[in-house]
Amino acid sequence: MMKSRLARASAIALAVALVPVTTSAISQVESDTQAEIAKFVDIFERVKADYVEPVDDDKLVRGAIDGMLAALDPHSSYLDARDFANLRTQTEGMYGGLGLSVTMQDGAVKVIAPTRETPADKAGIKAGDYITHLDGKLIYGGTLDDAVDQMRGEPGTSIKLTIVREGRDKPFDVTITRAIIDLKPVTWEVKDDIGIITIASFTSSVGEDVNEAIRGIEAKLGRKPTGYVLDMRSNPGGLLDEAVAVSDVFLQKGEIVSQRGRHKGDIERYYARPGDSTGGLPLIVLVDSGSASASEIVAGALQDHRRALIMGERSFGKGSVQTLLPLSRTSALKLTTARYFTPSGKSVQEGGIEPDIAVPQISDPDYKTRMKLRESDLRGHLINEIGLDDKDLEVDKLEDPRFTMTTEQLKEKGIEDFQLYYALATLQRTTLASARLSATRPIAARSAVVGRPAARRN
Structure with a gap:
């Protein structure tokens, strides 16, 4: 296992080293990059070898990518096949759902805004609401994709949302019937x-x-x-x-x-x-x-x-x-x-x-x-x-x-x-x-209002 880890780290370091070195500053950057990549590979191999349960490579790599992009800003992300399809739906098509724009904040699903005249809007969902449960099941700590997938579904079917709203003493439930969200902008x-x-x-x-x-x-x-x-x-x-x-x-x-x-x-x-x-x-x-x-x-x-x-x-x-x-x-x-x-x-x-x-x-x-x-x-x-x-x-x-x-x-x-x-x-x-202003102006000045050249006054 150690040999495999060192071989993989060496291969990555070699690939980085192939970039031409033109200045000492660039050389230092490359050296730092190699060290960080070697650290990542070391952790990857330790998790694979010693975690309490077997873990797929895909899961670890996806987690590493998501974590890297999450360290940047809220709007940078990796889109897999499902995310890619969702993005096309949002910009081109229609889907069965509630009509909510949501984000993830501190492990909770938070409403940015309901789309006008959609089931969520008509049910009274507000910007700033937190969604804590879907059909009675706690979704705190889950992923945003999983929550969105659960809220979408066949038109005519219903889902119960548990809402926490600032100014309300207790959470409350709202049952919403899904509909076709036809993106007529x-x-x-x-x-x-x-x-x-x-x-x-x-x-x-x-x-x-x-x-x-x-x-x-x-x-x-x-x-x-x-x-x-x-x-x-x-x-x-x-x-x-x-x-x-x-x-x-x-x-x-x-x-x-x-x-x-x-x-x-x-x-x-x-x-x-x-x-x-x-x-x-x-x-x-x-x-x-x-x-x-x-x-x-x-x-x-x-x-x-x-x-x-x-x-x-x-x-x-x-x-x-x-x-x-x-x-x-x-x-x-x-x-x-x-x-x-x-x-x-x-x-x-x-x-x-x-x-x-x-x-x-x-x-x-x-x-x-x-x-x-x-x-x-x-x-x-x-x-x-x-x-x-x-x-x-x-x-x-x-x-x-x-x-x-x-x-x-x-x-x-x-x-x-x-x-x-x-x-x-x-x-x-x-x-x-x-x-009223037009009606009180002289005729010559009034003509300027309807588009004719106005006379210049000295």
């Missing part, structure tokens, strides 16, 4: 002459879907609406290209986002093409603590270019880019390779996007007591390069008199979604104020 509707476009996730073709939504809204009204609400609440993100495409729908020109890698020269910038599909109509973007990654790219670009008013709550704060590096036909490495920055050069890592107008979701009865999960809460998250103190962003301010109505009072007024209600009311007030 873009939906739209018209309310009060305003077009509402909801993006649930940034899967393939979302940019074109948003353009189709705009055309659908105009067709339904027979003209352009008075403005738009872009709702990206509880949107966990997705494809970078689609975040760029959605931003481009509303921007005439300028940088949308830049991604910067490990080296100074690793900078890639994305720009808007000429043409705003809405013709520059007023736009409000809704975000909350579940709006992450691609959602933050769009919100940051529209905010920096002053194209939209960002409303709601501070977003999740995931400012990193993951690259899929294929290892075989059925496996890949998902590795964090860059950070992204808004057009003004701001990194949203940890801090997220601060709304221009903070509007709490007071139609949610436990919005004050429920904990909100963000990037800064994840173990091993990347630190913001500018040293942002994320805790300072959570300091409570004086209660705003506009947001003092209770859930019951809102229901009496027929308001089920206060943030959306407030966005619509803001657009209506803005449109009314613009109309």
